[in-house]
Amino acid sequence: MARSLGQISAEINRQIGLLIHRSGKLEMIIVGTHKAIMIPSLAHLRGGGGRLKGVRLVHTHLRGEEISDEDLMDLLFLRLDMLSVLQVAKDGQVQSLHSAHLQPARDGASSWTFLDPVHPSQQRGSVEDIIAEVEAGFSRVRSLSVADDGDRAILVSVTAEVKMLAEESLTELGELARSANVKVLDTVLQRSRKANPRFILGKGKLADIMILALQLDANLLVFNQDLNPSQVRSITDFTEMRVIDRTQLILDIFASRALSREGKLQVEMAQLKYALPRLSSRDDALSRLSGGIGARGPGETKLELDRRRINDRLSGLARELKHVGEERYRRRAQRRRRDVPVLSLVGYTNAGKSTLLNVLTGSHIVAEDKLFATLDPTSRRLRFPTEMEVIITDTVGFIRNLPAELIKAFMATLEELEEADLLIHVIDVSNPCYRDHIEVVERLLSELDLGHIPCLKVFNKIDLLADPAVGLLEDLSEQGVLVSALQPETLKPFLARAEKMLGRILAEKDL
Numbered sequence: 001m002a003r004s005l006g007q008i009s010a011e012i013n014r015q016i017g018l019l020i021h022r023s024g025k026l027e028m029i030i031v032g033t034h035k036a037i038m039i040p041s042l043a044h045l046r047g048g049g050g051r052l053k054g055v056r057l058v059h060t061h062l063r064g065e066e067i068s069d070e071d072l073m074d075l076l077f078l079r080l081d082m083l084s085v086l087q088v089a090k091d092g093q094v095q096s097l098h099s100a101h102l103q104p105a106r107d108g109a110s111s112w113t114f115l116d117p118v119h120p121s122q123q124r125g126s127v128e129d130i131i132a133e134v135e136a137g138f139s140r141v142r143s144l145s146v147a148d149d150g151d152r153a154i155l156v157s158v159t160a161e162v163k164m165l166a167e168e169s170l171t172e173l174g175e176l177a178r179s180a181n182v183k184v185l186d187t188v189l190q191r192s193r194k195a196n197p198r199f200i201l202g203k204g205k206l207a208d209i210m211i212l213a214l215q216l217d218a219n220l221l222v223f224n225q226d227l228n229p230s231q232v233r234s235i236t237d238f239t240e241m242r243v244i245d246r247t248q249l250i251l252d253i254f255a256s257r258a259l260s261r262e263g264k265l266q267v268e269m270a271q272l273k274y275a276l277p278r279l280s281s282r283d284d285a286l287s288r289l290s291g292g293i294g295a296r297g298p299g300e301t302k303l304e305l306d307r308r309r310i311n312d313r314l315s316g317l318a319r320e321l322k323h324v325g326e327e328r329y330r331r332r333a334q335r336r337r338r339d340v341p342v343l344s345l346v347g348y349t350n351a352g353k354s355t356l357l358n359v360l361t362g363s364h365i366v367a368e369d370k371l372f373a374t375l376d377p378t379s380r381r382l383r384f385p386t387e388m389e390v391i392i393t394d395t396v397g398f399i400r401n402l403p404a405e406l407i408k409a410f411m412a413t414l415e416e417l418e419e420a421d422l423l424i425h426v427i428d429v430s431n432p433c434y435r436d437h438i439e440v441v442e443r444l445l446s447e448l449d450l451g452h453i454p455c456l457k458v459f460n461k462i463d464l465l466a467d468p469a470v471g472l473l474e475d476l477s478e479q480g481v482l483v484s485a486l487q488p489e490t491l492k493p494f495l496a497r498a499e500k501m502l503g504r505i506l507a508e509k510d511l
């Protein structure tokens with residue numbers, strides 16, 4: 001076969017490639033130009049049951065070149081079992097066969113191994129054995145890392161931000177992933193002034209990520225930046241991995257957390273609004289996009305609908321939400337008639353709002369070390385030491401770059417905040433980024449037109465400040481109160497302060 005390939009290739013002065021199944025069956029014959037061949041998409045191939053595609057490529061080179069970088073990219077991106085180059089002399093005589101295959105272990109820089117060049121008639125050992133060994137190597141790597149059924153992701157951030165900010169934001173993406181039960185295998189931070197419009201990243205960097213993904217057995221790429229639909233498509237096509245962005249990740253978390261009818265409706269609305277502009281007339285864009293982390297929660301089957309039906313569904317949702325909103329309005333109006341003041345807990349996600357509400361009111365709403373543990377607003381009665389009774393409301397946490405669609409979707413819930421007489425801004429001081437968090441929350445509050453409501457800053461989790469900087473505690477207690485929701489005795493000064501503020505506010509209102 002090598003001899004015929006060499007002769008024909010030299011005669012027509014074009015490279016010829018054969019894609020060969022593990023079974024030995026020919027999948028495809030590709031005729032290229034004199035210096036390259038183009039391999040069509042192999043997406044239809046189901047793979048060989050392991051990490052690799054189950055096909056190998058043997059192709060001719062006419063100018064004596066050995067395995068080129070492009071060849072290696074093909075090996076990688078097409079996850080070929082093996083890639084071989086048959087060097088052919090001008091007269092069509094076959095010279096030597098150069099082969100390379102991917103390397104499962106992550107030792108050092110090289111992601112592939114070259115076999116010794118050999119004349120095709122002198123080959124020893126079997127290709128099948130080598131491939132079996134490579135596959136076995138990959139699955140060993142896999143079983144070394146924890147085997148679980150959740151998604152296994154590589155986080156990617158492409159940004160022009162300064163290094164520290166970029167890293168912080170990537171850490172937060174990791175927290176989001178963890179909250180969505182996604183296992184984070186590795187993170188890739190690419191700082192660049194200008195994003196590649198097609199892939200966001202340069203192709204070389206994408207190749208690095210692909211290698212990582214293969215070696216770590218990742219099935220998901222999570223980008224910290226919003227991707228447009230065509231970027232999702234190109235990266236997906238290129239890597240054959242599922243690709244989602246930060247917004248999609250947040251939507252997925254919301255979808256799995258929403259409990260109330262209103263919450264579910266709102267999440268579905270946000271999901272649909274996010275998906276709609278990303279719909280493309282071409283093939284399976286939506287099923288891919290709606291894939292998310294398996295597109296859990298409300299809206300999962302609905303996302304399979306087409307654009308028109310999505311629009312119908314959206315107007316239906318809007319109607320339902322309006323209806324639910326009216327019910328809530330009536331409840332609120334009742335409350336107002338009874339003239340009970342309202343305190344609303346606001347703050348960055350994971351600051352400790354729900355924990356605080358639980359401690360203050362002896363409730364047991366879900367509070368956990370996950371982002372967006374709370375999605376549905378909860379109200380409880382709280383009696384101050386001086387017998388004044390108030391209602392205290394827990395709300396969904398804020399986060400930086402909260403997508404506009406999401407904020408809008410949660411408008412109805414956040415309307416609850418408009419009723420608040422006093423906002424309690426809970427801040428996790430043990431988080432190194434707490435200052436940024438304050439800024440994000442304050443900006444969102446003013447965007448939501450809540451900036452005019454009096455606000456008390458509560459610096460929470462002081463128990464975690466093992467060694468606070470000199471003057472920090474004094475500084476903070478000038479701006480608000482210091483508490484630890486886990487140490488009830490620290491809450492007294494907070495209650496006293498809140499009550500005093502509330503007294504003043506109510507007195508002003510009566511005037």
Ligand SMILES: Nc1nc2c(ncn2[C@@H]2O[C@H](COP(=O)(O)OP(=O)(O)OP(=O)(O)O)[C@@H](O)[C@H]2O)c(=O)[nH]1
Nearest residue numbers: 350351352353354355367368369372373374397485
């Ligand atoms: N050490 C310490 N941990 C706290 C304190 N307050 C809350 N936590 C922990 O912080 C985590 C988040 O608390 P939550 O009450 O769920 O926070 P949240 O602000 O309601 O968060 P979301 O609902 O996700 O926006 C939980 O694991 C709490 O146990 C505190 O004062 N000290």
Ligand SMILES: [Mg+2]
Nearest residue numbers: 353354373374
């Ligand atoms: Mg909460």
